[in-house]
Amino acid sequence: MTAALADAAAAVLRGNDLGHLTVASPDLYPHQWSWDTAFVAVGISRLSVPRAVAEMTSLLAAQWPSGMIPHIVFDRPSAYFPGPERWRSELAIDPPALRTSGICQPPVHSVALACILQEGRRRGGSDRRTAEDFVAATLPGWLAWHRWLAESRDPEGHGLVEIHHSWESGMDNSPRWDFPYSRVVPGEMERFTRTDTRHVGEVRQRPTDEEYRRYIWLVDQMVAVRYDEEAIRKTIDFHVADVFFSALLALAAEIIGELAEEFGHRDDADEMLAVAARFRAGVAAAVDPETGLATDRDLRSGRLLHSATLSGFAPLISGADADVLARQRELLLGPDWCGHRELRHAVPPSTSPAAPQFDRRRYWRGPQWPVMTWLFSWAARRQGGAELAGRLREEALRQLGDLSFAEYYDPMSGQALGSRNQSWTAAAALDWMA
């Protein structure tokens, strides 16, 4: 069974491999996505260190002159909507060399760098050299990415990252964003046709048409100001401080800081460790003492966005004081989350089954996403929670035993949902099996 799982996961990644990059999924997402790439590279490093390096290299090639790593790289024609014709990245004031989307996604890339380096060193020989040379050569690019986030997305230094589209959070239609989206009211806009719903059996597993209108409205708003960050901050209808993104930046900057130190960039290391500390503090301050969960904030209205979603567990990603971590671990394993009595597998649902917004089959509103389980498990190990890490891994591997490598799963029935043969799901399986 276990060998079969690893073999099947490797076959999924081979199937989605275009040679220099891996598409996020065969039909639904036929391009390279930013945070998918990082998770995928972690999995691929277990098969081939040079191939994992190539994966990260192709993403970095799409970096914007500002330092931003874009959320999608369009390297071939496809029917995916919104494609390059709607994003129009070539109109940016300082445009990228490749055709990409014009927003970003959470910075999990340094997690991949650390994993590739570790695997290269474990294997030794040319794999070690390939991994070390790669990190040494590309460190300036990754540093620029983290620096851009810290400066452009937190200009006042609050320790929280602001986002301008829920696609930037990676959790598109999470209940986290219901309030901010209730204030996004699209006006006249160019017509469009969704293509995503063609690739899933059941339309209700995807965001609604109304949500899509708002998503595209925001894209058009950014194009209208030619992706000028200052202008976007003033004009965009969706302007939110994302606590989960912030936690990932805290984690990522700490890792980049450690790498910078190791590779002899002392000043960069100090700078990145300070960024990590700033965002870790921002996340800690966003924890609601009553619920024990971290909260996002709507920056247009100033309102705190309470939601029982995965983002509440941001401190488990960023690291926090021992008492905060202990309370969060207890909550995560408790009856409103992994320990909910109706769950088929005890892994974190994207929204708590006890929450009124919980929808067991719709995208980020309830289903379990294996890649999120992997992220929480990896972070737990780093933050001294080996027991939690082990429990999540064990349950996740039971879930993945159906060999569908689904994008997400119905938490109650265990049924596979969304895309099948999703690259990051296969990558998580491969890493857990190694």
Ligand code: 9YW
């Ligand atoms: C979309 C590729 C991406 C992920 C996101 C996820 C989904 C794209 O798929 O968004 O068109 O809905 O929400 O986190 O990176 O796997």
